[in-house]
Amino acid sequence: MxxxxxxxxLVIATTSExxxxxxxxxxxDLEISILNPNTEGRKSILRYFLNxxxxxxxxxxxxxxxxxxxxxxxxxxxxVNFAAMxxxxxxxxxxxxxxx
Numbered sequence: 001m002x003x004x005x006x007x008x009x010l011v012i013a014t015t016s017e018x019x020x021x022x023x024x025x026x027x028x029d030l031e032i033s034i035l036n037p038n039t040e041g042r043k044s045i046l047r048y049f050l051n052x053x054x055x056x057x058x059x060x061x062x063x064x065x066x067x068x069x070x071x072x073x074x075x076x077x078x079x080v081n082f083a084a085m086x087x088x089x090x091x092x093x094x095x096x097x098x099x100x
Contacts, residue, residue, distance in 0.1 A: 036072045039065050045073050049080040056096035
């Protein structure tokens with residue numbers, strides 16, 4: 001939130017779940033939609049989240065990015081987190097292609 005020179009207040013908020021937007025709480029003159037990432041964007045996001053976990057060097061990020069078409073950043077994070085939970089449940093020390 002920021003106060004502009006003209007005295008108006010600027011609020012920036014995001015949601016990946018449009019059904020949760022409450023029109024009573026939102027009175028906006030401008031709404032900007034941001035598209036889900038393309039394949040290269042998904043690869044970058046997946047690399048970012050994978051680098052925060054122990055993972056095998058042979059994970060096929062290209063194939064994973066192609067198979068997650070339409071996913072947003074939060075959904076990609078969840079893919080990696082779920083893979084990490086499955087690996088931990090199997091007492092594995094790292095994520096590999098079998099978990100993603």
